Amino acid sequence: MNPTDYSQGHALLVGVANYHQISRLPAAILNDVNDVAATLASPNYCAYAPANVVTLVDVNATRVAVLRSLDELAARVGLDDTACVFFSGHGAIVDSLDKEDSVLLTVDSDLANIESTSISSNELAEALSRIKAKRLLVFIDACHAGGAAISKKLTNEEGHEFKSGYSPNIFAKLAVGSGRALMASCRSDEESAVFRGARNSVFTTALLAGLRGAADKTASGFIKVFDLFNYISEEVPKLNPNDQHPIFKADNLELNFAIALNQVGRKTPHRPDAMGTAQQGDPWTVLENILIDLYPLGPRDQEVWSRAGGDLSRLQFHSNGQAAWHAALRTLKQGGGGLNINFSSLIGTAKKDFSNNPQLAMLQIS
Incomplete structure (x- = not known):
């Protein structure tokens, strides 16, 4: 491995706060995407090549653009590379063929036609399966409710409504495959908190600290997947006591694989x-x-x-x-x-x- 850069690292980060037809989310959602991207691309932290870190925020985060960017990520990532996919925004729970499904809501999603204007769990799982990297880590922060309790509904002016959030059984579906893991910001009955005036959500505050070296407690010079989740799962409840507990899903994951360099740790x-x-x-x-x-x-x-x-x-x-x-x-x-x-x-x-x-x-x- 090259000790000075992590050129095998690739990332796609998506964040939506200002939806066209759905309730807006705090600006911290956009900060989350931009700050994680900057940390991954920083030579002082994770050392990804900047060209390998792609962001889609607000108007650029349409359904078509997100799916296209996932395909582009799959096309450029090799078997021995590492890939990270990060989504922060609204999720919705819908009934599909008598089964409960979850969808990611892009900036152009329309509750009146939700199945055609959102990204279903099947579409997302298929897109992730095309990424052939041996190491894939997905972050889902889709249990925001715009400041309301998670039990509240997403509604529009025409009276269409859906339960906000993401169903837990879908997380396991997205983590299927060898070398695949998923981290979600909270349990299905919790809200992913964004405190008033805070630059980042609670989950991303912990994620950023972990990526910036706190998760590498042995100063190994690498941020590893189990170490990162262990750090986040310990820190988030401290920041939001009794109200938020991140979850981790992996189908066939044996190795504590590296997802980035820890340039700070190399100096410690x-x-x-x-x-x-x-x-x-x-x-x-x-x-x-x-x-x-x-x-x-x-x-x-x-x-x-x-x-x-x-x-x-x-x-x-x-x-x-x-x-x-x-x-x-x-x-x-x-x-x-x-x-x-x-x-x-x-x-x-x-x-x-x-x-x-x-x-x-x-x-x-x-």
Whole structure:
């Protein structure tokens, strides 16, 4: 991985506050999109290439434009890339063929003709399935109710009304597939809060802090998907006590994959006690402790074992990362684990991923 940029990162961010025919939302919705985009593209934070970060806000966020931009994202993203899709605006719950469905409302949505002027869950799921990246993270912040309680309805002047929000069973549908995950701003019976005078919604306030380094608690230099959600799920209830709890959905997700660089973390030293551990003791034990910290899901995390020349089929399966690393390194020490992996190749691969990690720097490659 390139230590100075995350050119494999791609993002599409959509936000609608000023709907043509539906109640408006606070301006913070637009700030959310612009601030997340700026953070992803910043060389001081996530280091995406600016050209890879696309935003659609208000008048540009039509149904046609959103679907077209999803197709364009799918066309430019490769298998080994990372893709993020962010939507903030109104969602609505509708009855479709005797089943409850959820739709995203674009700026031109019309409640009188909602099925033809919104994006259904089937359309969104199909669009996401065309994105072939091994790592896809979707953010949905569609439980705003314009300042009213979430139980209130979306209405227009002609008397058409729909329940505001997004149905929880649809979230799982959007996260189907290997390497796919979804984060939603709140539970289905809650409102995604925007406090008066605040620049950002509560959810995006936590998301931005996480992307700007707070989610990388080990100063690894990467923002990883599980770490990011863990941070958000802890912070949002602090900002909006008892009223908002983000949710996470994943169908087949084993790896705590990176979604961005943490350039701030690369400048942050590790804990003094960890530094001391790296300076003394058996080098195999030191390496094990470091790898558990940097790759908490085990040798499969970030495909580090394979990239170091190892063969995962030579390793035994373990239910947690710590046990997996202990067994893998014991196998490696005995000459197993693959024909092309050794102590030095494993350290070298980890150093490429975490070039500024001071613990790794103290381990010698023979």
